[in-house]
Amino acid sequence: MSVFRFPEGFLWGAATASYQIEGSPLADGAGASIWHRFSHTPGTTFNGDTGDVACDHYRRWREDVALMREMGLKAYRFSISWARILPEGKGRVNPAGLDFYDRLVDALVDAGIQPMVTLYHWDLPGALQDLGGWANREIVNWFGDYAQIVAQRLGDRVRLWATLNEPWVFTFLGYIQGYHAPGMRDLWAGLRAVHHCLLAHGEAVARMRSILPAEAQVGIVLNLSPQHPATGSEEDRAAAERVHTVNNALFVEPLLKGRYPALAEQMVGFAWPPVHSGDMERIAQPIDFMGINYYSRGIVKRGEHGYLLAEGVENKQAQYTDMGWEIYPEGLYEILQWVHSESPRLSLYVTENGAAFRDQVQDGRVADAQRVEYLRQHFLSAHKAIQNGVPLKGYFVWSLMDNFEWAYGYSKRFGIVYVDYATQQRIWKDSARWYQQVIAANGMERE
């Protein structure tokens, strides 16, 4: 039996996002976000589910912080709802919105849990969408102002800051494929959204640096996943390269190298957004860390349609989660190595990793052995990366508790804590107890 220890001070945490857990989306003067509007539009989410109640965290946050403390979490990654702070997205500040997060941060600090704040986890104020949302270049300043307001209020206690969560998802699924809010299918607008959100990230980094104390760490969170060709053929290899370029390199290269991948521009032709002089420097503003959300890999073959000319392929040998995502722990190692090779001194965090399974409560217990195994295998992959010199500083499990899984509503359970939505009771799954032990030991054994 071997023991896998993590570096001293390794930041074990769990992650959530505002619209997925809070509920009470319009309480205390908050504006409606695009996810509020979207989920209240028929046909957009599974079962018509909305975030109206979610985990009722907006009212039960004290209880939830107590739960995190009992679990021994060293850190908690959560996001701020922009429309609670600025109901119209810009201009007038709503003090009640800031107060909510202020109290949450105080409670976390009291509990010895380090907060990691994500400024944007997809719930854009609806009023800004009416002006074009991320497709409007003015959003660079709107986001900068918002970042500044939040940093001014929480910057004395929050050390870890992420600007955006998964820009690929909210631009491609939101503006190009239509599965997420705002539900558009417009490549032209989506690519502008990509460029503007990266610019907005750079603007926020610069503004926050002028306010935050020197020890603050500012970064961004990307969803990254290796893309493997289905066969050794040149066609499939090129298809995998195209998907990698759009999903990974389109974000990593501008942020770390100050340039867009040439292949991406070739692929989309006339839809490519205008890049002004100075833009790439603003985007490539030095960051203190990159957060990586990892769930699965892609297996790709040549396709006939769209700018990607690629199709996903199923792996008949593999196991899949309830999301239909292949379980492929080695991919976490691959992606950590890749980002590390692109920027060898940059600190990395796994800001999300976890799995949905069909959990059931039996005699007050949720025996989620598959999730324990999923997490164990991914922790081992992270450990291997650390052994190989990757400066991985922490790991946030997705998610602290079951929640509103976007277009899938409440049908997918990612939590290590089960939420009984009828009663709002939180029930520890076996994975939560197992994770508690991993954190306490700062490592684990492999039987």
Ligand code: FCB
């Ligand atoms: C990520 C999101 C997160 C959650 C997980 C399952 O893409 O950042 O909010 O939905 O997937």
